[in-house]
Amino acid sequence: MIATEQCGLSNHVNPTDQRESVIQVRGLTRYFGRKCAVDSVTFGVPRGSVFAFIGRNGAGKTTTIRMILGLLEPTRGSSTILGYDSTTLPPKARGRIGYMAEGHPVYGWMRVGQYAGFQRGFYHHWNQEVFASVIDYFAIDPRTRAGHLSHGQRAGLHLAMTLAIEPELLMLDDPATGLDPAARRSLLEAMIYFTRSRERTIFFSTHLLDDVERVADHVAVLDYSVLRVCCGADTFRDRVRRLIVRFRSEPPHKLPAIPGLLQVARSENELSIIVANLNEQTERDLEDIGAESVEEQPISLEDALIAHVGRQGDKSFLLK
Amino acid sequence: MAAFHVTVTTGAGTPIYRQIVDQVRLAAATGALPLGQAMPSVRSLAERLLVNANTVVKAYAELVRDGVLESQQGMGFFVAQKRQVYSKAERLRRLRQAVDNFIHEAVFLDFSAEEIRKAVEEKLTELDWQTKPNGEKP
Numbered sequence: 346m347i348a349t350e351q352c353g354l355s356n357h358v359n360p361t362d363q364r365e366s367v368i369q370v371r372g373l374t375r376y377f378g379r380k381c382a383v384d385s386v387t388f389g390v391p392r393g394s395v396f397a398f399i400g401r402n403g404a405g406k407t408t409t410i411r412m413i414l415g416l417l418e419p420t421r422g423s424s425t426i427l428g429y430d431s432t433t434l435p436p437k438a439r440g441r442i443g444y445m446a447e448g449h450p451v452y453g454w455m456r457v458g459q460y461a462g463f464q465r466g467f468y469h470h471w472n473q474e475v476f477a478s479v480i481d482y483f484a485i486d487p488r489t490r491a492g493h494l495s496h497g498q499r500a501g502l503h504l505a506m507t508l509a510i511e512p513e514l515l516m517l518d519d520p521a522t523g524l525d526p527a528a529r530r531s532l533l534e535a536m537i538y539f540t541r542s543r544e545r546t547i548f549f550s551t552h553l554l555d556d557v558e559r560v561a562d563h564v565a566v567l568d569y570s571v572l573r574v575c576c577g578a579d580t581f582r583d584r585v586r587r588l589i590v591r592f593r594s595e596p597p598h599k600l601p602a603i604p605g606l607l608q609v610a611r612s613e614n615e616l617s618i619i620v621a622n623l624n625e626q627t628e629r630d631l632e633d634i635g636a637e638s639v640e641e642q643p644i645s646l647e648d649a650l651i652a653h654v655g656r657q658g659d660k661s662f663l664l665k
Numbered sequence: 666m667a668a669f670h671v672t673v674t675t676g677a678g679t680p681i682y683r684q685i686v687d688q689v690r691l692a693a694a695t696g697a698l699p700l701g702q703a704m705p706s707v708r709s710l711a712e713r714l715l716v717n718a719n720t721v722v723k724a725y726a727e728l729v730r731d732g733v734l735e736s737q738q739g740m741g742f743f744v745a746q747k748r749q750v751y752s753k754a755e756r757l758r759r760l761r762q763a764v765d766n767f768i769h770e771a772v773f774l775d776f777s778a779e780e781i782r783k784a785v786e787e788k789l790t791e792l793d794w795q796t797k798p799n800g801e802k803p
Contacts, residue, residue: 395717533715540718541708555675559716579723582680643678 453492497528
Protein backbone atom coordinates (compact mmCIF):
# COMPACT_ATOMS: atom_id res chain seq x y z
CA MET A 346 0.00 0.00 0.00
CA ILE A 347 1.26 3.43 -0.77
CA ALA A 348 0.58 6.01 1.88
CA THR A 349 -0.32 9.51 0.77
CA GLU A 350 2.68 10.88 2.62
CA GLN A 351 4.97 8.96 0.30
CA CYS A 352 3.28 10.36 -2.77
CA GLY A 353 3.59 13.83 -1.37
CA LEU A 354 0.13 14.54 -2.70
CA SER A 355 -1.52 14.77 0.66
CA ASN A 356 -1.22 18.49 1.30
CA HIS A 357 -4.74 19.63 1.88
CA VAL A 358 -4.75 22.52 -0.48
CA ASN A 359 -2.25 24.33 -2.62
CA PRO A 360 0.15 25.96 -0.14
CA THR A 361 -0.16 29.31 -1.93
CA ASP A 362 -3.88 29.07 -1.47
CA GLN A 363 -4.70 31.09 1.60
CA ARG A 364 -8.44 31.08 1.09
CA GLU A 365 -10.65 30.10 3.98
CA SER A 366 -11.83 26.48 4.17
CA VAL A 367 -15.58 25.92 3.93
CA ILE A 368 -15.07 22.33 5.01
CA GLN A 369 -12.32 21.14 7.31
CA VAL A 370 -12.04 17.47 8.19
CA ARG A 371 -9.62 16.26 10.87
CA GLY A 372 -8.87 12.59 11.48
CA LEU A 373 -12.43 11.62 10.63
CA THR A 374 -13.00 7.91 11.30
CA ARG A 375 -16.07 5.72 11.24
CA TYR A 376 -16.53 2.06 12.05
CA PHE A 377 -19.64 0.02 11.27
CA GLY A 378 -19.29 -2.83 13.74
CA ARG A 379 -15.73 -4.02 13.23
CA LYS A 380 -15.51 -2.75 9.68
CA CYS A 381 -13.68 0.52 9.17
CA ALA A 382 -15.53 2.61 6.55
CA VAL A 383 -13.49 5.82 6.85
CA ASP A 384 -9.99 5.77 8.30
CA SER A 385 -8.47 8.97 9.77
CA VAL A 386 -9.31 11.23 6.87
CA THR A 387 -8.01 14.81 6.96
CA PHE A 388 -8.55 17.48 4.31
CA GLY A 389 -9.81 21.01 3.69
CA VAL A 390 -12.03 22.43 0.97
CA PRO A 391 -11.15 26.03 0.03
CA ARG A 392 -13.97 28.51 -0.54
CA GLY A 393 -14.69 29.00 -4.23
CA SER A 394 -13.26 25.65 -5.30
CA VAL A 395 -14.84 22.82 -7.25
CA PHE A 396 -13.66 19.87 -5.22
CA ALA A 397 -13.95 16.33 -6.62
CA PHE A 398 -14.08 13.52 -4.09
CA ILE A 399 -13.12 10.44 -6.07
CA GLY A 400 -13.28 6.78 -5.19
CA ARG A 401 -14.76 3.45 -6.07
CA ASN A 402 -18.11 2.25 -4.80
CA GLY A 403 -17.74 1.37 -1.15
CA ALA A 404 -14.60 3.47 -0.68
CA GLY A 405 -16.27 5.50 2.08
CA LYS A 406 -17.32 8.62 0.16
CA THR A 407 -20.97 8.71 1.23
CA THR A 408 -20.07 7.94 4.86
CA THR A 409 -17.62 10.86 4.85
CA ILE A 410 -20.19 13.23 3.32
CA ARG A 411 -22.86 12.19 5.83
CA MET A 412 -20.45 12.86 8.70
CA ILE A 413 -19.52 16.28 7.31
CA LEU A 414 -23.23 17.15 7.11
CA GLY A 415 -23.83 15.97 10.67
CA LEU A 416 -26.14 13.16 9.55
CA LEU A 417 -23.87 10.48 11.00
CA GLU A 418 -21.74 10.49 14.15
CA PRO A 419 -18.03 9.85 13.60
CA THR A 420 -16.36 7.15 15.68
CA ARG A 421 -13.33 9.45 16.03
CA GLY A 422 -12.18 12.77 14.63
CA SER A 423 -14.13 15.89 13.80
CA SER A 424 -15.21 18.13 10.94
CA THR A 425 -16.46 21.64 10.44
CA ILE A 426 -18.66 23.00 7.67
CA LEU A 427 -19.11 26.74 7.06
CA GLY A 428 -17.18 27.21 10.29
CA TYR A 429 -19.59 25.16 12.44
CA ASP A 430 -18.90 21.82 14.03
CA SER A 431 -20.73 19.21 11.94
CA THR A 432 -22.38 17.63 14.98
CA THR A 433 -23.99 20.89 16.09
CA LEU A 434 -24.76 22.49 12.73
CA PRO A 435 -27.49 25.11 13.32
CA PRO A 436 -30.50 25.13 10.93
CA LYS A 437 -29.55 28.56 9.65
CA ALA A 438 -26.17 27.28 8.43
CA ARG A 439 -27.85 24.17 7.01
CA GLY A 440 -29.96 26.51 4.86
CA ARG A 441 -26.78 27.73 3.15
CA ILE A 442 -25.89 24.18 2.04
CA GLY A 443 -27.50 22.49 -0.95
CA TYR A 444 -27.26 18.72 -0.49
CA MET A 445 -28.11 16.20 -3.19
CA ALA A 446 -28.27 12.71 -1.74
CA GLU A 447 -27.03 9.67 -3.61
CA GLY A 448 -29.54 8.02 -5.95
CA HIS A 449 -31.97 10.97 -5.90
CA PRO A 450 -34.71 9.37 -3.77
CA VAL A 451 -38.24 10.83 -4.13
CA TYR A 452 -41.70 10.38 -2.63
CA GLY A 453 -43.40 8.69 -5.57
CA TRP A 454 -46.89 9.99 -4.78
CA MET A 455 -45.93 13.64 -4.65
CA ARG A 456 -46.29 15.81 -7.77
CA VAL A 457 -43.22 17.73 -8.96
CA GLY A 458 -44.95 21.09 -8.44
CA GLN A 459 -45.86 20.13 -4.87
CA TYR A 460 -42.23 19.44 -4.12
CA ALA A 461 -41.53 23.18 -4.28
CA GLY A 462 -44.01 23.90 -1.48
CA PHE A 463 -42.76 20.92 0.52
CA GLN A 464 -39.08 21.81 0.26
CA ARG A 465 -39.41 25.57 0.79
CA GLY A 466 -40.99 24.86 4.19
CA PHE A 467 -37.55 23.71 5.38
CA TYR A 468 -35.58 26.73 4.17
CA HIS A 469 -35.75 30.43 4.90
CA HIS A 470 -34.79 31.30 1.34
CA TRP A 471 -36.43 30.02 -1.82
CA ASN A 472 -36.19 31.19 -5.43
CA GLN A 473 -39.23 29.80 -7.26
CA GLU A 474 -37.94 31.14 -10.58
CA VAL A 475 -34.79 29.02 -10.29
CA PHE A 476 -36.86 25.97 -9.33
CA ALA A 477 -39.20 26.44 -12.31
CA SER A 478 -36.41 27.02 -14.82
CA VAL A 479 -34.44 23.92 -13.79
CA ILE A 480 -37.64 21.82 -13.94
CA ASP A 481 -38.32 23.24 -17.39
CA TYR A 482 -34.71 22.66 -18.46
CA PHE A 483 -35.03 18.94 -17.65
CA ALA A 484 -38.32 18.88 -19.60
CA ILE A 485 -40.38 17.90 -16.57
CA ASP A 486 -44.10 18.62 -16.41
CA PRO A 487 -44.77 19.97 -12.87
CA ARG A 488 -47.98 17.89 -12.71
CA THR A 489 -46.07 14.60 -13.04
CA ARG A 490 -45.94 12.38 -9.98
CA ALA A 491 -42.31 11.98 -8.85
CA GLY A 492 -42.67 8.19 -9.02
CA HIS A 493 -43.12 8.44 -12.80
CA LEU A 494 -39.96 10.44 -13.47
CA SER A 495 -36.96 8.95 -15.29
CA HIS A 496 -33.67 8.71 -13.41
CA GLY A 497 -32.37 11.81 -15.20
CA GLN A 498 -35.54 13.77 -14.40
CA ARG A 499 -35.34 12.75 -10.74
CA ALA A 500 -31.82 14.17 -10.69
CA GLY A 501 -33.27 17.30 -12.30
CA LEU A 502 -35.92 17.57 -9.57
CA HIS A 503 -33.27 17.25 -6.87
CA LEU A 504 -31.10 19.79 -8.61
CA ALA A 505 -34.02 22.21 -8.84
CA MET A 506 -34.72 21.85 -5.11
CA THR A 507 -31.04 22.25 -4.30
CA LEU A 508 -30.45 25.32 -6.48
CA ALA A 509 -33.70 27.07 -5.51
CA ILE A 510 -32.45 27.67 -1.97
CA GLU A 511 -29.51 29.53 -3.60
CA PRO A 512 -26.90 27.89 -1.38
CA GLU A 513 -23.28 28.96 -1.09
CA LEU A 514 -22.08 25.36 -0.82
CA LEU A 515 -23.25 22.46 -2.96
CA MET A 516 -22.69 18.96 -1.58
CA LEU A 517 -23.43 16.49 -4.37
CA ASP A 518 -23.17 12.83 -3.51
CA ASP A 519 -22.49 10.97 -6.74
CA PRO A 520 -24.84 13.21 -8.76
CA ALA A 521 -24.06 11.86 -12.24
CA THR A 522 -24.12 8.10 -11.84
CA GLY A 523 -26.83 6.45 -13.87
CA LEU A 524 -27.68 9.58 -15.87
CA ASP A 525 -27.96 9.48 -19.65
CA PRO A 526 -25.49 11.69 -21.57
CA ALA A 527 -28.00 14.55 -22.01
CA ALA A 528 -28.88 14.66 -18.30
CA ARG A 529 -25.20 14.44 -17.39
CA ARG A 530 -24.49 17.39 -19.61
CA SER A 531 -27.27 19.39 -18.00
CA LEU A 532 -25.82 18.60 -14.60
CA LEU A 533 -22.37 19.79 -15.68
CA GLU A 534 -23.92 22.97 -17.09
CA ALA A 535 -25.69 23.55 -13.78
CA MET A 536 -22.41 23.10 -11.89
CA ILE A 537 -20.58 25.56 -14.13
CA TYR A 538 -23.49 28.01 -13.90
CA PHE A 539 -23.40 27.71 -10.10
CA THR A 540 -19.73 28.72 -9.95
CA ARG A 541 -20.37 31.97 -11.84
CA SER A 542 -20.08 33.52 -8.42
CA ARG A 543 -16.53 32.88 -7.22
CA GLU A 544 -17.66 32.74 -3.59
CA ARG A 545 -19.61 29.55 -4.14
CA THR A 546 -18.13 26.12 -3.55
CA ILE A 547 -18.98 22.69 -4.94
CA PHE A 548 -17.99 19.47 -3.22
CA PHE A 549 -18.98 16.45 -5.30
CA SER A 550 -18.26 12.76 -5.09
CA THR A 551 -17.96 10.76 -8.27
CA HIS A 552 -16.23 8.02 -10.14
CA LEU A 553 -16.77 9.64 -13.54
CA LEU A 554 -13.37 11.07 -14.37
CA ASP A 555 -14.39 12.99 -17.51
CA ASP A 556 -16.51 15.23 -15.31
CA VAL A 557 -13.62 15.66 -12.89
CA GLU A 558 -11.33 16.74 -15.70
CA ARG A 559 -13.83 19.30 -16.95
CA VAL A 560 -14.99 21.00 -13.79
CA ALA A 561 -12.79 20.16 -10.79
CA ASP A 562 -9.93 22.36 -9.61
CA HIS A 563 -9.21 20.21 -6.54
CA VAL A 564 -9.09 16.42 -6.36
CA ALA A 565 -9.13 14.01 -3.44
CA VAL A 566 -8.96 10.25 -3.83
CA LEU A 567 -10.41 7.96 -1.18
CA ASP A 568 -9.58 4.29 -1.53
CA TYR A 569 -10.26 1.45 0.88
CA SER A 570 -11.32 4.06 3.49
CA VAL A 571 -7.98 5.89 3.26
CA LEU A 572 -7.29 9.26 1.62
CA ARG A 573 -4.59 8.72 -1.03
CA VAL A 574 -4.47 12.10 -2.73
CA CYS A 575 -5.63 15.59 -1.91
CA CYS A 576 -4.36 18.59 -3.88
CA GLY A 577 -5.04 21.02 -6.72
CA ALA A 578 -5.98 19.36 -10.00
CA ASP A 579 -3.12 21.10 -11.86
CA THR A 580 -0.62 20.15 -9.17
CA PHE A 581 -1.82 16.58 -9.41
CA ARG A 582 -1.35 16.50 -13.17
CA ASP A 583 2.10 18.05 -12.93
CA ARG A 584 3.30 15.59 -10.33
CA VAL A 585 2.10 12.26 -11.68
CA ARG A 586 4.16 11.04 -14.63
CA ARG A 587 4.37 7.97 -16.80
CA LEU A 588 7.80 6.65 -17.76
CA ILE A 589 8.69 4.01 -20.29
CA VAL A 590 11.83 2.30 -19.01
CA ARG A 591 13.65 0.15 -21.58
CA PHE A 592 16.06 -2.66 -20.83
CA ARG A 593 18.53 -4.61 -22.97
CA SER A 594 16.85 -7.83 -21.93
CA GLU A 595 14.04 -8.82 -19.63
CA PRO A 596 13.37 -6.19 -16.96
CA PRO A 597 14.10 -7.22 -13.34
CA HIS A 598 11.22 -8.97 -11.60
CA LYS A 599 11.82 -7.41 -8.26
CA LEU A 600 12.01 -3.64 -8.12
CA PRO A 601 13.71 -1.71 -5.34
CA ALA A 602 11.60 0.71 -3.31
CA ILE A 603 11.24 3.71 -5.62
CA PRO A 604 9.60 6.60 -3.74
CA GLY A 605 6.24 7.54 -5.21
CA LEU A 606 5.97 4.44 -7.41
CA LEU A 607 2.27 3.91 -8.08
CA GLN A 608 1.93 1.37 -10.83
CA VAL A 609 4.09 -0.96 -12.90
CA ALA A 610 3.11 -2.69 -16.12
CA ARG A 611 5.71 -4.94 -17.71
CA SER A 612 6.19 -6.15 -21.23
CA GLU A 613 9.02 -8.03 -22.97
CA ASN A 614 11.89 -5.62 -22.43
CA GLU A 615 10.30 -2.57 -20.93
CA LEU A 616 8.43 -1.37 -17.89
CA SER A 617 5.73 1.25 -18.03
CA ILE A 618 5.65 2.88 -14.64
CA ILE A 619 3.59 5.65 -13.08
CA VAL A 620 5.31 7.71 -10.39
CA ALA A 621 4.36 10.65 -8.23
CA ASN A 622 6.94 13.39 -7.63
CA LEU A 623 9.48 12.41 -10.23
CA ASN A 624 12.97 13.66 -9.37
CA GLU A 625 16.61 13.04 -10.23
CA GLN A 626 16.80 10.28 -7.66
CA THR A 627 14.08 8.39 -9.55
CA GLU A 628 16.24 8.39 -12.68
CA ARG A 629 19.26 7.22 -10.69
CA ASP A 630 17.18 4.45 -9.08
CA LEU A 631 16.12 3.29 -12.53
CA GLU A 632 19.68 3.37 -13.86
CA ASP A 633 20.75 1.28 -10.87
CA ILE A 634 18.44 -1.53 -11.92
CA GLY A 635 19.91 -1.52 -15.43
CA ALA A 636 17.55 0.71 -17.38
CA GLU A 637 18.94 1.50 -20.81
CA SER A 638 16.68 4.43 -21.54
CA VAL A 639 13.90 6.29 -19.78
CA GLU A 640 11.32 8.17 -21.79
CA GLU A 641 8.42 10.19 -20.47
CA GLN A 642 5.00 9.68 -22.01
CA PRO A 643 1.90 11.82 -21.63
CA ILE A 644 -0.61 10.50 -19.11
CA SER A 645 -4.30 11.22 -18.92
CA LEU A 646 -5.89 12.44 -15.71
CA GLU A 647 -7.88 9.22 -15.63
CA ASP A 648 -4.79 7.00 -15.75
CA ALA A 649 -3.07 9.13 -13.13
CA LEU A 650 -6.04 8.85 -10.79
CA ILE A 651 -6.59 5.15 -11.35
CA ALA A 652 -2.94 4.55 -10.48
CA HIS A 653 -3.88 5.70 -6.97
CA VAL A 654 -6.68 3.25 -6.36
CA GLY A 655 -6.54 -0.45 -5.77
CA ARG A 656 -4.30 -2.56 -3.63
CA GLN A 657 -0.77 -2.64 -4.91
CA GLY A 658 -0.53 -4.79 -8.00
CA ASP A 659 -4.06 -4.08 -9.19
CA LYS A 660 -3.92 -2.76 -12.71
CA SER A 661 -7.37 -1.24 -12.96
CA PHE A 662 -10.93 -1.76 -11.91
CA LEU A 663 -11.34 -4.83 -14.08
CA LEU A 664 -8.01 -6.08 -15.36
CA LYS A 665 -6.46 -7.58 -12.31
CA MET B 666 -15.93 34.54 -35.18
CA ALA B 667 -16.74 32.70 -38.36
CA ALA B 668 -14.25 29.91 -38.79
CA PHE B 669 -12.67 29.40 -35.43
CA HIS B 670 -13.93 27.01 -32.77
CA VAL B 671 -12.09 25.53 -29.85
CA THR B 672 -12.95 21.93 -29.09
CA VAL B 673 -11.70 19.94 -26.13
CA THR B 674 -11.57 16.26 -25.38
CA THR B 675 -11.33 14.61 -21.99
CA GLY B 676 -9.31 11.51 -21.22
CA ALA B 677 -6.41 12.72 -23.38
CA GLY B 678 -2.75 12.98 -22.39
CA THR B 679 -3.01 16.74 -23.01
CA PRO B 680 -4.64 18.81 -20.26
CA ILE B 681 -7.66 20.87 -21.34
CA TYR B 682 -5.94 24.24 -20.80
CA ARG B 683 -3.11 23.08 -23.09
CA GLN B 684 -5.60 22.00 -25.78
CA ILE B 685 -7.08 25.52 -25.75
CA VAL B 686 -3.62 27.15 -25.89
CA ASP B 687 -2.51 24.96 -28.80
CA GLN B 688 -5.64 25.60 -30.87
CA VAL B 689 -5.65 29.38 -30.35
CA ARG B 690 -1.93 29.57 -31.07
CA LEU B 691 -2.31 27.67 -34.33
CA ALA B 692 -5.39 29.65 -35.40
CA ALA B 693 -3.60 32.95 -34.73
CA ALA B 694 -0.48 31.80 -36.59
CA THR B 695 -2.41 30.68 -39.67
CA GLY B 696 -4.76 33.64 -39.77
CA ALA B 697 -7.92 31.66 -38.95
CA LEU B 698 -8.05 34.11 -36.04
CA PRO B 699 -7.22 37.49 -37.60
CA LEU B 700 -5.23 40.20 -35.87
CA GLY B 701 -7.35 42.22 -33.47
CA GLN B 702 -10.10 39.62 -33.30
CA ALA B 703 -11.91 39.67 -29.96
CA MET B 704 -11.77 36.35 -28.09
CA PRO B 705 -14.80 34.99 -26.25
CA SER B 706 -14.87 36.04 -22.59
CA VAL B 707 -13.52 33.60 -20.02
CA ARG B 708 -17.00 32.83 -18.76
CA SER B 709 -18.58 32.32 -22.16
CA LEU B 710 -15.80 30.04 -23.40
CA ALA B 711 -15.89 28.05 -20.13
CA GLU B 712 -19.66 27.65 -20.41
CA ARG B 713 -19.51 26.69 -24.07
CA LEU B 714 -16.77 24.10 -23.55
CA LEU B 715 -18.27 22.96 -20.21
CA VAL B 716 -15.03 23.43 -18.31
CA ASN B 717 -14.00 25.19 -15.12
CA ALA B 718 -13.49 28.92 -15.74
CA ASN B 719 -10.05 28.74 -14.10
CA THR B 720 -8.96 26.44 -16.94
CA VAL B 721 -9.74 29.16 -19.49
CA VAL B 722 -8.09 31.80 -17.26
CA LYS B 723 -4.94 29.70 -17.22
CA ALA B 724 -4.99 29.19 -21.01
CA TYR B 725 -5.53 32.89 -21.75
CA ALA B 726 -2.78 33.87 -19.29
CA GLU B 727 -0.31 31.65 -21.10
CA LEU B 728 -1.39 33.01 -24.50
CA VAL B 729 -0.90 36.58 -23.23
CA ARG B 730 2.52 35.67 -21.85
CA ASP B 731 3.52 34.21 -25.21
CA GLY B 732 2.28 37.29 -27.06
CA VAL B 733 -0.50 35.51 -28.96
CA LEU B 734 -3.26 37.44 -27.21
CA GLU B 735 -3.33 40.78 -25.49
CA SER B 736 -5.59 41.73 -22.66
CA GLN B 737 -7.20 45.16 -22.68
CA GLN B 738 -8.43 46.32 -19.31
CA GLY B 739 -12.16 45.84 -19.07
CA MET B 740 -12.49 44.93 -22.75
CA GLY B 741 -11.32 41.34 -22.80
CA PHE B 742 -8.79 39.47 -24.88
CA PHE B 743 -7.73 40.16 -28.47
CA VAL B 744 -5.46 38.49 -30.99
CA ALA B 745 -2.19 40.39 -30.73
CA GLN B 746 0.17 41.78 -33.30
CA LYS B 747 2.62 38.99 -33.76
CA ARG B 748 5.81 39.54 -31.86
CA GLN B 749 8.52 37.01 -31.23
CA VAL B 750 8.94 36.08 -27.61
CA TYR B 751 11.59 33.43 -28.24
CA SER B 752 15.26 33.97 -29.00
CA LYS B 753 16.55 32.95 -32.41
CA ALA B 754 18.29 29.89 -30.92
CA GLU B 755 15.10 28.82 -29.15
CA ARG B 756 13.04 29.28 -32.32
CA LEU B 757 15.51 27.09 -34.22
CA ARG B 758 15.44 24.46 -31.50
CA ARG B 759 11.66 24.33 -31.62
CA LEU B 760 11.61 24.19 -35.41
CA ARG B 761 14.09 21.29 -35.44
CA GLN B 762 12.02 19.45 -32.87
CA ALA B 763 8.85 19.93 -34.93
CA VAL B 764 10.64 18.85 -38.12
CA ASP B 765 12.04 15.77 -36.39
CA ASN B 766 8.62 14.63 -35.24
CA PHE B 767 7.12 15.25 -38.63
CA ILE B 768 9.89 13.55 -40.64
CA HIS B 769 9.95 10.50 -38.36
CA GLU B 770 6.24 10.03 -38.79
CA ALA B 771 6.37 10.54 -42.56
CA VAL B 772 9.33 8.15 -42.99
CA PHE B 773 7.59 5.55 -40.84
CA LEU B 774 4.60 5.81 -43.18
CA ASP B 775 6.93 4.97 -46.11
CA PHE B 776 6.72 8.27 -47.99
CA SER B 777 9.58 9.23 -50.29
CA ALA B 778 11.57 12.45 -49.80
CA GLU B 779 9.87 13.84 -52.89
CA GLU B 780 6.38 13.11 -51.59
CA ILE B 781 7.20 14.67 -48.22
CA ARG B 782 8.53 17.85 -49.88
CA LYS B 783 5.41 18.06 -52.02
CA ALA B 784 3.13 17.71 -48.99
CA VAL B 785 5.01 20.49 -47.19
CA GLU B 786 4.77 22.75 -50.26
CA GLU B 787 1.05 22.15 -50.53
CA LYS B 788 0.48 22.96 -46.88
CA LEU B 789 2.50 26.16 -47.09
CA THR B 790 0.54 27.28 -50.14
CA GLU B 791 -2.71 26.55 -48.35
CA LEU B 792 -1.66 28.62 -45.31
CA ASP B 793 -0.53 31.52 -47.54
CA TRP B 794 -3.96 31.57 -49.05
CA GLN B 795 -5.43 31.94 -45.54
CA THR B 796 -3.11 34.66 -44.30
CA LYS B 797 -3.15 36.85 -47.40
CA PRO B 798 -6.64 38.37 -46.96
CA ASN B 799 -5.58 39.70 -43.56
CA GLY B 800 -2.48 41.36 -44.92
CA GLU B 801 -0.38 39.45 -42.44
CA LYS B 802 1.83 37.70 -44.94
CA PRO B 803 5.44 38.71 -44.33
